[in-house]
Structures are given as structure tokens and as C-alpha cells.
Amino acid sequence: MRYWLMKSEPDDVSFDDVLAAPERTVSWYGVRNYQARNFMRDAMSVGDGVLFYHSSCALPGVAGIAEIASGPYPDATQFDPASHYHDPKATQETLRWISVDVRAVAQGRYLPLSEMRTVAALEDMVLLKKGSRLSVSPVTQAEWDAVVALIAPVCGKGA
DNA sequence: GCCAACGTTGGC
């Protein structure tokens, strides 16, 4: 059991979108960074906790608690010439990119990035490191506990 | 829109 932070642009897929999806589950597509991919492919397990983070928006921050709901499988957008995420170098035999399913578990108050920066227990988070751009990053148990305490999720597990 | 930081590409 591990914990992760995963970034999504809410204009693309917001936490509310995941809550509204069938089974509260979406496919996490479009990761095009090898380090992030390797976390998804090699280190994630079904049931791992996910901090669902909104990036590239007016108020970036943690929007909810989710969990990993599948093992890795090929990201179909890499083969789709019409997709923004098309990768001409990916073939069925030598695929580069993978997806996992992510299921929404609980929602508390919105925790803005600006507030996270003021919390001592979070000061070593990968997310907060200068220049960090990883869209999928590991979260420690202590960081997870601190975030869950701050947002006080109201339903499901997540704690 | 700006810009710092980072990752990837490709010539050599």
C-alpha cells in the first residue's frame, strides 16, 4: 500500500468529473513523462491512495481523495493520430505509455497549494520541491495523514 | 502572458 499525488488539469478532468463518472472511475491517460510512467507501471498497486490534484488552473490544490482501481494497461491515446496525446513513435509492439484506472473515494474541503506550502508536515513533499513538474509523485504516509487531516474527507475510507 | 525549471531531441 502506497500513496501518490496525481495532477490533472480540471479543464480536462476535474475531481467532480471523476465523482460523476460511472463507478466514480476514470482512465488516467496522457502521462508522457517516463518517471511518472514508471511509477504507474512498476510501483502502483490496486488500492493505493491518491491525492487528486488540480494543476494549471486559477487555484491549484488537492481536490479530493481517490484510489488506484486497476493495474497498468496501454494508454490508447498514444495510438490515436487525432489525439493531443498521440505518439508517432509508439507501436502496438513497442508501446511507450500506460494508463491506470482511478476511482474517487472521498471529498473534503479544497486544499490550495498556497496553504500546503505553509504546513510543516508537507515541506518535503515532492510536489512542493522547487521546479518539480512530475504529474505522478509519491506521497509518504505522514504526508498522506497530514493532508487527510486538513481536508477532513466526509465519506468513504481515505483515512 | 511571463518565465524558471526541467525533459527530450539530435547533431557531432
Add this chain to the structure above:
DNA sequence: GCCAACGTTGGC
């Protein structure tokens, strides 16, 4: 394998 150029990320 080096490294300059380029593209992308993402907060502000």
C-alpha cells in the same frame, strides 16, 4: 556520450 536547442510544465 556530450550538450545546445527546443518544447513543455505550471505557478504566478
